[in-house]
Amino acid sequence: MERSEEYIKNERKQEWRVELxxxxxxxxxxxxxxxxxxEMAPEERIKSQRVEVNIGLSKEEAMLEATRCMDCxxxxxxxxxxxxxxxxxxxxxxxxGDILGAAAVLKETSALPAxxxxxxxxEAQCEARCFYVEKLNLKSVAIGHLERFAADFERESGVxxxxxxxxxxxxxxxxxxxxxxxLSFAGDMAKSGYDVTVFEALHEIGGVLKxxxxxxxxxxxxxxxxxxxLRKMGVKFITNYIVGxxxxxxxxxxxxFKAFYVGSGAGLPRFxxxxxxxxxGIMSSNEYLTRVNLMGADSxxxxxxxxxxxxxxVVGGGNTAxxxxxxxxxxxxERAMIVxxxxxxxxxxxxxxxxxxxxxxxxxxxxxxxxxYIADDNHRVSQIKVQKMELGEPDASGRRRPIPMEGSEYTxxxxxxxxxxxxxxxxxxxxxVEGLEVSKWGTIEVVKDKMQSSIPEVFAGxxxxxxxxxxxxxxxxxxxxxxxxxxxxxxxxxxxxxxx
Amino acid sequence: xxxxxxxxxxSEKVVKIVVEAPLIAKARKPGNFVIxxxxxxxxxxxxxxxxxxxxxxxxxxxxxxxxxxxTKLCNLEVGEYITDLVGPLGKPTEIHNVGTVLCSGGGxxxxxxxxxxxxxxxAGNRVITVIAARSKELLILExxxxxxxxxxxxxxxxxxxxxxxxxxxxxxxxxxxxKVDECITIGPAIMMxxxxxxxxxxxxxxxxxxxxxxxxxxxxxxxxxVTVDGKTKFTCVDGPEFDAHKIDFDExxxxxxxxxxxxxxxxxxxxx
Numbered sequence: 001m002e003r004s005e006e007y008i009k010n011e012r013k014q015e016w017r018v019e020l021x022x023x024x025x026x027x028x029x030x031x032x033x034x035x036x037x038x039e040m041a042p043e044e045r046i047k048s049q050r051v052e053v054n055i056g057l058s059k060e061e062a063m064l065e066a067t068r069c070m071d072c073x074x075x076x077x078x079x080x081x082x083x084x085x086x087x088x089x090x091x092x093x094x095x096x097g098d099i100l101g102a103a104a105v106l107k108e109t110s111a112l113p114a115x116x117x118x119x120x121x122x123e124a125q126c127e128a129r130c131f132y133v134e135k136l137n138l139k140s141v142a143i144g145h146l147e148r149f150a151a152d153f154e155r156e157s158g159v160x161x162x163x164x165x166x167x168x169x170x171x172x173x174x175x176x177x178x179x180x181x182x183l184s185f186a187g188d189m190a191k192s193g194y195d196v197t198v199f200e201a202l203h204e205i206g207g208v209l210k211x212x213x214x215x216x217x218x219x220x221x222x223x224x225x226x227x228x229x230l231r232k233m234g235v236k237f238i239t240n241y242i243v244g245x246x247x248x249x250x251x252x253x254x255x256x257f258k259a260f261y262v263g264s265g266a267g268l269p270r271f272x273x274x275x276x277x278x279x280x281g282i283m284s285s286n287e288y289l290t291r292v293n294l295m296g297a298d299s300x301x302x303x304x305x306x307x308x309x310x311x312x313x314v315v316g317g318g319n320t321a322x323x324x325x326x327x328x329x330x331x332x333x334e335r336a337m338i339v340x341x342x343x344x345x346x347x348x349x350x351x352x353x354x355x356x357x358x359x360x361x362x363x364x365x366x367x368x369x370x371x372x373y374i375a376d377d378n379h380r381v382s383q384i385k386v387q388k389m390e391l392g393e394p395d396a397s398g399r400r401r402p403i404p405m406e407g408s409e410y411t412x413x414x415x416x417x418x419x420x421x422x423x424x425x426x427x428x429x430x431x432x433v434e435g436l437e438v439s440k441w442g443t444i445e446v447v448k449d450k451m452q453s454s455i456p457e458v459f460a461g462x463x464x465x466x467x468x469x470x471x472x473x474x475x476x477x478x479x480x481x482x483x484x485x486x487x488x489x490x491x492x493x494x495x496x497x498x499x500x
Numbered sequence: 501x502x503x504x505x506x507x508x509x510x511s512e513k514v515v516k517i518v519v520e521a522p523l524i525a526k527a528r529k530p531g532n533f534v535i536x537x538x539x540x541x542x543x544x545x546x547x548x549x550x551x552x553x554x555x556x557x558x559x560x561x562x563x564x565x566x567x568x569x570x571t572k573l574c575n576l577e578v579g580e581y582i583t584d585l586v587g588p589l590g591k592p593t594e595i596h597n598v599g600t601v602l603c604s605g606g607g608x609x610x611x612x613x614x615x616x617x618x619x620x621x622x623a624g625n626r627v628i629t630v631i632a633a634r635s636k637e638l639l640i641l642e643x644x645x646x647x648x649x650x651x652x653x654x655x656x657x658x659x660x661x662x663x664x665x666x667x668x669x670x671x672x673x674x675x676x677x678x679k680v681d682e683c684i685t686i687g688p689a690i691m692m693x694x695x696x697x698x699x700x701x702x703x704x705x706x707x708x709x710x711x712x713x714x715x716x717x718x719x720x721x722x723x724x725x726v727t728v729d730g731k732t733k734f735t736c737v738d739g740p741e742f743d744a745h746k747i748d749f750d751e752x753x754x755x756x757x758x759x760x761x762x763x764x765x766x767x768x769x770x771x772x
Contacts, residue, residue, distance in 0.1 A: 201586065201716075201718050202586075202716065203537055203544075203583075203584040203586070211720075239584070240584050240585060240586035241523075241586070242586065242587075242589070242718065245527065245587070245588060245589060246523050246524065246527060246586070246587070246588070247523055247527060267718070267719070267720040268719055268720065269720070269721060269722050271722065271725075271732060273732065277732070278725055278726075278727060278732060278751055278755065279754075280754060280755060280757070280758035281758070283721070283722070283723065284721055284722045286720050286721045286722070287715055287721035287722060287723045290715055290716065290720070290721055291715060295543065295544070295715070296541065299541075300769060301541050302541050302543075303539075303541055303542050303543035303568050303569055303572075303766060303770075304543040304544075304715075305543075305759045305762030305763055305765075305766060306762070307758075307759070307762065378754070378757075379751070379754035379755075379757075379758075380758075426718070426719060426720070427719070427737075428718065428719070428737075
């Protein structure tokens with residue numbers, strides 16, 4: 001799907017867009033206050049894991065917010081979007097009240113708009129590049145909220161559009177991993193006419209969208225609707241299938257798959273390797289979140305158990321740490337605490353998540369680092385010995401390095417501890433494919449922007465290439481890989497009329 | 501796929517299930533395991549593959565009724581389906597021709613031991629097997645083990661079948677009698693611990709196959725972590741077999757009980 005700058009400029013000149021541009025003066029657009037998203041009250045929402053925090057915009061609110069957008073000649077917001085959504089085009093559709101039209105625009109480039117509208121860090125992406133921010137020093141147009149509104153409106157309307165598909169070309173491609181990267185890739189390849197099969201190791205499709213991100217931020221039902229849409233586009237899904245174990249890449253080649261996209265993610269949890277860390281009650285954020293989100297362990301009906309505790313400590317300062325600590329609160333913890341070795345300023349978590357966590361009564365123990373876990377007679381953790389930290393010079397990541405303060409040790413009571421200090425790439429695929437070049441960190445090496453690995457028919461993207469990153473960057477990689485694999489396959493099989 | 505084609509009750513508590521899984525049957529090696537899930541509210545639970553038939557496209561698992569999930573699995577009848585079945589998982593057993601191999605299995609641990617015994621025998625080793633159970637009713641796969649071993653010693657705690665005594669007694673008798681080059685032990689954690697202590701005394705290299713608590717079984721969560729030689733390892737991807745003399749069995753046993761209360765609650769809920 002070619003979308004040159006020229007094409008985008010011409011779209012802007014369409015009659016309806018010009019009409020809208022003329023209808024409201026720039027000054028009046030700028031005078032409108034940014035519409036704020038409604039939220040469930042903190043004391044209500046912490047009663048359940050499955051109550052969504054953000055309620056969304058009404059149609060009137062969305063149309064008003066859409067009016068703020070200036071429909072810029074050079075829409076810099078689009079440069080901030082890793083999947084290059086035509087932002088002014090979908091927003092102007094909302095302004096004129098054609099919400100389904102807006103939803104269709106989103107689907108031109110994004111396989112999962114209802115997901116992205118909820119979990120993208122827009123403040124650091126599209127919204128950071130909004131004219132309001134760059135030129136006027138005002139609050140940006142609420143692009144994320146509008147995206148979510150359009151996708152939700154379409155889903156609730158029951159009339160979900162399927163993007164236009166190219167003629168089937170008969171070329172089979174396999175996707176390894178059904179997380180955001182694999183789904184985005186699958187959507188684009190299906191649009192280009194390929195026969196796409198997605199292989200997933202777990203029993204559910206969605207990767208981190210299902211096992212990681214809690215339902216209070218991203219309901220599983222929302223993810224399922226987007227997956228269903230990919231099914232309607234002809235994408236096939238096979239669960240409980242571990243490429244490299246259940247069958248090898250070579251086995252799949254024998255079945256006729258011509259190329260592969262590895263989006264197997266960074267699912268390997270890191271621990272700190274400090275004394276007592278294997279005591280009962282201490283687990284990785286992946287285990288904690290998987291038990292609750294994928295296995296439904298917060299419900300009595302689920303066979304999967306979960307550890308609850310009066311005092312829960314979550315170690316780390318990223319989004320995963322916020323998800324874990326807010327989950328702990330919803331599971332009934334009296335004190336749910338973040339223990340983070342730097343200051344709040346350095347926290348990688350989204351501001352919105354930190355804000356929501358605070359509203360929900362989460363305690364933040366910053367400049368604090370665990371050094372030992374103390375267990376009771378049943379080998380269950382009872383206390384954490386922590387050390388105070390101070391900030392030194394900036395390190396390679398640009399953040400100030402935390403330095404332990406001698407003699408500052410003290411203990412915190414905790415019967416459940418969740419370790420959320422990062423993940424490493426899952427080694428299953430890199431280990432099982434001969435000739436695949438892998439970095440010393442275990443990530444798959446790819447040609448930048450092409451996402452092609454050292455094996456020409458194997459492309460890769462998302463966390464298996466980047467280490468732990470974001471949903472939207474993973475999706476952007478999927479799009480890039482699809483565009484480049486399309487070129488590769490057309491050259492190899494379709495233009496030369498080689499027998500398939 | 502995942503259709504149960506054969507079921508045999510070894511005892512009131514132990515059931516053999518043969519299930520359709522052609523890809524797993526083809527890919528599995530001795531030592532590998534699968535994760536199963538029964539029902540939409542089901543839990544993911546690991547079971548070692550006790551055998552496979554590539555021609556029929558089936559694998560065999562042997563299940564002891566312990567809690568909610570194993571009971572649900574045991575209650576499935578021929579013709580019914582296991583909701584989710586994934587594998588083969590874990591590193592396979594490293595099978596070499598080393599000379600004389602002493603294999604010890606206890607309780608349902610005898611089931612995962614069977615393919616390993618078969619493979620050692622096939623690799624040209626002299627294989628002596630000691631299997632043990634609390635009583636005659638709980639003893640499984642005796643004939644199969646005899647078929648693939650050069651010698652089989654059967655031990656029961658109460659002497660109701662074979663010889664009275666613990667698995668370690670049978671093992672020590674063999675070790676005293678002839679040169680043993682390698683041992684492998686699979687069974688309850690406490691049994692593996694004592695087998696390991698025994699063979700350490702005689703300095704015989706020993707592997708133990710661990711049955712840790714797992715969730716995904718693919719290295720994603722670390723629920724199954726265990727300390728081996730002072731380092732944290734994940735049983736599902738680094739194991740399930742490790743050098744028995746380097747495993748922290750006491751930590752491993754405490755971790756197996758990490759969800760005891762919650763598991764009892766689930767069982768109460770299931771039965772009422």
